[in-house]
Amino acid sequence: MSATTTDGITHIRAAGTPYEIGRAHGAALAGPLRAFLDDGLARLAHLMPGPPTLTGLLPSIAAHRAAVGAALPDLAEEVAGLADGAGIHPDEAWLLQLRRELMGYSKIRTGGDCSTYARTGPDGPPVLAQTVDLNGDLDTHIAVLEVARAGSARRSLVLSFAGLLGYLGVNSDGLAIGLNLVLGGTWRPGVPPYLAIRHLLDSASDTEQALKILADLPLASSRSLMLCDRERALYVEHLDGQLRVTEAAPGELAHTNHFLHPDFAPADELNVFARNSSLRRLTAARNGLAALPADAGAEDHFELLAQVPLRVPDRGDVRAERTVAAAVMFPATGELHLRPGDPALSRTQVFGL
Structure with missing residues (x-):
């Protein structure tokens, strides 16, 4: 310890x-x-x-x-x-x-709440990268947990804020998980998605196993999880106990803060201002990722994540979401590259398994 x-x-x-x-x-x-x-x-x-x-x-x-x-x-x-x-x-x-x-969730949201993308393919390492957009000035309480459970050879690197057991991360089997807030349905007592992500990192060796585990969890709230292993990238959206999966194997995927699956899109509760922000960030993530070479390194990804609109600047309001961290994960090598706070202003720290 x-x-x-x-x-x-x-x-x-x-x-x-x-x-x-x-x-x-x-x-x-x-x-x-x-x-x-x-x-x-x-x-x-x-x-x-x-x-x-x-x-x-x-x-x-x-x-x-x-x-x-x-x-x-x-x-x-x-x-x-x-x-x-x-x-x-x-x-x-x-x-x-x-x-x-x-x-809970409010329909009056005008900032950001994470932009996420992932890519796999034969010409470069699999990668999952995202901004972390939160309110509450949580960049004052950032931790990285390096966890080794007794009785298991699997180890996990987990980004945490203010005592959370999980948020996003990567494990030694080569599974990386990120997330986006999406708003819809009824939020009810259950497993918070942050804890679900930690459980998946502790328990799953790849995206297929993670999906099977996730299907049995009583999730408390709507969310989209981005999963990436050595060969496959996908996002799974959750709404009222139902899951919808979109994947690229190999290929590229991006997600922001509105439902993308046609089954769930009609239930989206994001207001028009926040939706416009989400759409701009989704377009920027897709176009930016497509422009990066297949063998792009972590600093290339951070250069993209540090650009507006993917980076949401601090407006001086503790109630407003802003980018409090950016992460780039390489599941094949078990690496988490992290910039705390505004990624345009901070330096990269590297954590490895």
């Missing part, structure tokens, strides 16, 4: 049982997580209408906690370890996992 911090990214290496991994994660970030929770209840007071309280959120937290405990008991144990290691209440540790679900 070890933790180092460089240029705003804390790199936490943890191995052992789920509880031990969670405890190492919590201990490494005990001070920052306590400060984050004390900042308007994990900054939710800055983002939600009316000041939320932990007491008021407890019924929702309990419902999600029960669903995760039933579907993914190992990750429930890891959350318990996180609470112990950080010296926070278990309900606070669960709050950190559930912030996005507890916020």
